[in-house]
Amino acid sequence: MMGKMLFVITDLCTGCNRCTLVCSAVKEGLFVPSKARIHVNNFPLAGFSAPSICFQCSKADCLNACPVEAIYKSDDGVVLIREGECTGCGECVDACPYGMIELSENDIAYKCDYCGGDPACVKVCYPHALVFGEPEREFRKQRGLQMRERSDIGRPGEKRNNLGTNLLEKRRNT
Amino acid sequence: MGILILWKEENMNLYAGKVLMIDLSSGKISVEPLRTEWVREYWGCWGLGLRYYCDMVQPDIEPLAPENPIVFMTGPFCGTMVPLTSRFSMISKSPYTGTIYEANTGGAFGPELKFAGYDGFIVKGKADRPVFLKIEDDRVSLESAEAVSGRGIFATEEFLKEAVGSPEAKTLAIGPAGENCIGYSCIGSEAYRQFGRAGAGALLGSKNLKGVVCRGTGGVRVADVTTFLEKVRQYEEENIYTDDNLWANTDGTPVLVDLTNDLGIHPTRNYRFGVNEHKDALNSDAIKKAKVSARACTSCPLACGKFTHINGAEVEGPEYETLCLSGSNCGMNDLEQVIRFNRLCDDLGLDTMTGGSVIALAMDLTESGRHDFNLKFGESGEYLKVVEEIAMLSTERGRELAMGSKKLAEKYHAEDMAAEVKGLEVPAYEPRGNYGMGIAYATSERGACHLRAFPVDSPDRFDIEIMAKEVADSQNFNAIKWSMCICDFWGSVSHEIMADLLSVGLGEPVTAEELTVAGERIWNITRLFNLGAGFTAADDILPKKMMEQPLGNGPAEGRVFLKDDFDRALKIYYSARGWDEQGVPKAEKLVELGLDQIRI
Numbered sequence: 001m002m003g004k005m006l007f008v009i010t011d012l013c014t015g016c017n018r019c020t021l022v023c024s025a026v027k028e029g030l031f032v033p034s035k036a037r038i039h040v041n042n043f044p045l046a047g048f049s050a051p052s053i054c055f056q057c058s059k060a061d062c063l064n065a066c067p068v069e070a071i072y073k074s075d076d077g078v079v080l081i082r083e084g085e086c087t088g089c090g091e092c093v094d095a096c097p098y099g100m101i102e103l104s105e106n107d108i109a110y111k112c113d114y115c116g117g118d119p120a121c122v123k124v125c126y127p128h129a130l131v132f133g134e135p136e137r138e139f140r141k142q143r144g145l146q147m148r149e150r151s152d153i154g155r156p157g158e159k160r161n162n163l164g165t166n167l168l169e170k171r172r173n174t
Numbered sequence: 175m176g177i178l179i180l181w182k183e184e185n186m187n188l189y190a191g192k193v194l195m196i197d198l199s200s201g202k203i204s205v206e207p208l209r210t211e212w213v214r215e216y217w218g219c220w221g222l223g224l225r226y227y228c229d230m231v232q233p234d235i236e237p238l239a240p241e242n243p244i245v246f247m248t249g250p251f252c253g254t255m256v257p258l259t260s261r262f263s264m265i266s267k268s269p270y271t272g273t274i275y276e277a278n279t280g281g282a283f284g285p286e287l288k289f290a291g292y293d294g295f296i297v298k299g300k301a302d303r304p305v306f307l308k309i310e311d312d313r314v315s316l317e318s319a320e321a322v323s324g325r326g327i328f329a330t331e332e333f334l335k336e337a338v339g340s341p342e343a344k345t346l347a348i349g350p351a352g353e354n355c356i357g358y359s360c361i362g363s364e365a366y367r368q369f370g371r372a373g374a375g376a377l378l379g380s381k382n383l384k385g386v387v388c389r390g391t392g393g394v395r396v397a398d399v400t401t402f403l404e405k406v407r408q409y410e411e412e413n414i415y416t417d418d419n420l421w422a423n424t425d426g427t428p429v430l431v432d433l434t435n436d437l438g439i440h441p442t443r444n445y446r447f448g449v450n451e452h453k454d455a456l457n458s459d460a461i462k463k464a465k466v467s468a469r470a471c472t473s474c475p476l477a478c479g480k481f482t483h484i485n486g487a488e489v490e491g492p493e494y495e496t497l498c499l500s501g502s503n504c505g506m507n508d509l510e511q512v513i514r515f516n517r518l519c520d521d522l523g524l525d526t527m528t529g530g531s532v533i534a535l536a537m538d539l540t541e542s543g544r545h546d547f548n549l550k551f552g553e554s555g556e557y558l559k560v561v562e563e564i565a566m567l568s569t570e571r572g573r574e575l576a577m578g579s580k581k582l583a584e585k586y587h588a589e590d591m592a593a594e595v596k597g598l599e600v601p602a603y604e605p606r607g608n609y610g611m612g613i614a615y616a617t618s619e620r621g622a623c624h625l626r627a628f629p630v631d632s633p634d635r636f637d638i639e640i641m642a643k644e645v646a647d648s649q650n651f652n653a654i655k656w657s658m659c660i661c662d663f664w665g666s667v668s669h670e671i672m673a674d675l676l677s678v679g680l681g682e683p684v685t686a687e688e689l690t691v692a693g694e695r696i697w698n699i700t701r702l703f704n705l706g707a708g709f710t711a712a713d714d715i716l717p718k719k720m721m722e723q724p725l726g727n728g729p730a731e732g733r734v735f736l737k738d739d740f741d742r743a744l745k746i747y748y749s750a751r752g753w754d755e756q757g758v759p760k761a762e763k764l765v766e767l768g769l770d771q772i773r774i
Binding site: 028157 | 341392
């Protein structure tokens with residue numbers, strides 16, 4: 001059963017990266033955006049930014065790819081990792097089409113867990129480009145548009161950048 | 175040309191603890207520990223960069239000589255969650271004014287540099303061919319930039335990002351204006367942000383350094399992250415999301431178009447008038463109609479940048495200074511043309527303030543019959559065409575305008591028409607309608623500048639005594655504020671707030687008092703440098719125009735800032751600073767600030 005979900009309203013994102021700063025501070029104990037569980041793809045020349053989030057996919061590729069069932073889905077529909085069971089094989093990293101699961105320096109997979117139901121990123125997003133709420137129609141529509149931007153290959157950063165590039169292209173065409 | 179650096183150490187709180195040293199002549203790159211003995215007196219950005227710079231040079235150094243270093247320095251909050259603190263400074267001697275020179279830029283490069291593990295980097299020497307500096311955490315190298323030689327900033331930044339294969343990398347670049355060492359060329363960053371005003375681009379150009387690309391995957395530590403985050407949240411609620419600052423979110427700098435027109439201090443048609451009767455074409459409402467999105471520097475919730483688009487022309491901006499000096503001051507009451515102008519300048523690497531000001535002077539010279547530059551107020555064709563001619567030095571007209579207002583006026587015996595102090599063009603707040611701004615321009619260390627003191631809407635703006643003292647206080651305050659690189663638009667920040675955030679971040683007590691002294695110390699070092707570089711009290715002066723010619727219209731119509739009044743203001747200012755009548759810091763002031771032993 002899916003509870004509240006995280007949504008991105010791309011056009012409202014200003015590229016400030018407050019979400020990645022606070023995420024890394026909460027999860028890693030220091031300001032290290034490269035290790036955040038959310039990322040912002042910035043295209044300054046075009047005046048455009050597109051956050052990459054974990055969509056907590058209903059059929060999660062990372063979960064399906066895990067050979068040791070270290071990835072599971074919570075009752076709220078959040079995709080979580082049993083760290084003790086992760087072998088660091090990296091299959092999930094390759095499988096995620098959005099570049100939103102990665103391996104730590106200790107070779108343990110990490111990803112967004114919605115901060116246990118109260119995401120820190122949403123609270124610092126002043127323009128409300130990030131919303132944590134019920135899956136209302138407009139939010140679902142945005143999510144659908146973003147989830148179409150899948151990448152089968154590439155490093156996580158490249159996959160995220162592809163999503164941003166493609167969303168920018170769509171904005172240009174509208 | 176690659177040089178590998180293998181040196182990791184535990185980060186300090188708030189600081190990376192390391193500075194990169196790059197000698198372009200030898201290709202040698204090294205890492206030095208941060209001079210922590212200077213941190214507690216100079217803190218970061220402007221102050222700390224200045225301390226490094228003054229330790230390396232004599233004030234008579236030739237700005238474009240290979241041995242002149244350029245110091246890039248971040249501040250303690252850069253890369254953290256503290257809002258409006260992502261700017262970082264560049265310090266050197268200006269090739270345009272011959273003064274000490276600090277410029278700072280927002281965007282995202284500063285934080286990225288911290289994440290790569292450096293508080294700053296210092297470049298000296300000269301490469302024998304165009305190169306760029308590549309920083310990927312602890313891998314730092316110089317690479318060939320010949321493929322983008324002569325190219326604009328936008329294309330160069332694209333090239334630099336591809337060179338590290340990381341879309342997350344951040345960049346600095348110069349365009350043809352910088353490569354041609356034009357006095358008012360900029361270093362661009364992330365397309366629309368600049369180290370501007372007094373020739374940052376030329377400094378890089380003179381060294382054959384076309385750009386810098388940085389990718390950092392490390393982090394910035396604080397003493398206690400939970401307390402720090404809570405403190406930041408508290409100040410955001412109490413001190414940032416307030417009327418003092420929220421204009422930056424709703425309007426950004428274009429809000430100043432209406433305000434300055436209402437005050438009669440909006441330079442119009444080469445600083446002849448204080449009101450632009452067609453300002454509605456360029457004000458915040460006009461910008462909102464053209465706005466596509468809001469843009470922010472890293473960590474800033476306010477997103478003052480307004481990305482605009484009209485008829486295929488787009489830019490982040492134009493900001494107030496551009497709207498006024500490249501718009502109203504050139505009689506260009508057409509937002510689309512100002513957007514086109516802004517974008518061209520940003521790509522070629524020219525300062526829009528000086529660019530607009532110099533072109534307005536050329537328009538005035540043309541229309542008054544003194545010399546025909548084929549440039550007329552309000553005519554967009556040549557106005558847009560001349561930008562490239564300046565940046566590329568491709569025509570006689572372009573080469574003449576590239577000299578800047580001071581030299582252009584000298585050549586055509588038109589000193590009465592130019593608006594500059596120490597060779598730097600007057601910003602978009604007319605000093606005849608605000609004597610405080612006049613004192614601020616005359617005493618700014620880098621020539622006419624609005625970022626050192628800004629008493630723009632003071633009710634006492636014609637009270638010379640109050641203004642002279644307020645300018646000195648503001649300069650001291652801004653000297654420490656720019657040394658934290660806290661953005662101008664956190665207008666309500668105080669010494670106490672800075673000290674509190676430093677204390678929590680560092681895990682050791684910092685007092686507002688020591689920051690107050692640090693600000694004054696930094697300001698006095700800039701003075702000592704300029705005195706050493708040959709400047710005297712006679713250079714603390716306003717343009718003739720502002721002291722002799724009455725302002726043409728509006729609430730301040732008919733006003734001048736008379737030389738006698740100005741001299742009185744300067745006397746009060748020097749006295750408030752503890753300087754003698756020649757503007758030289760007295761020995762007891764230097765002792766008080768701990769500067770009596772410093773060698774400048």
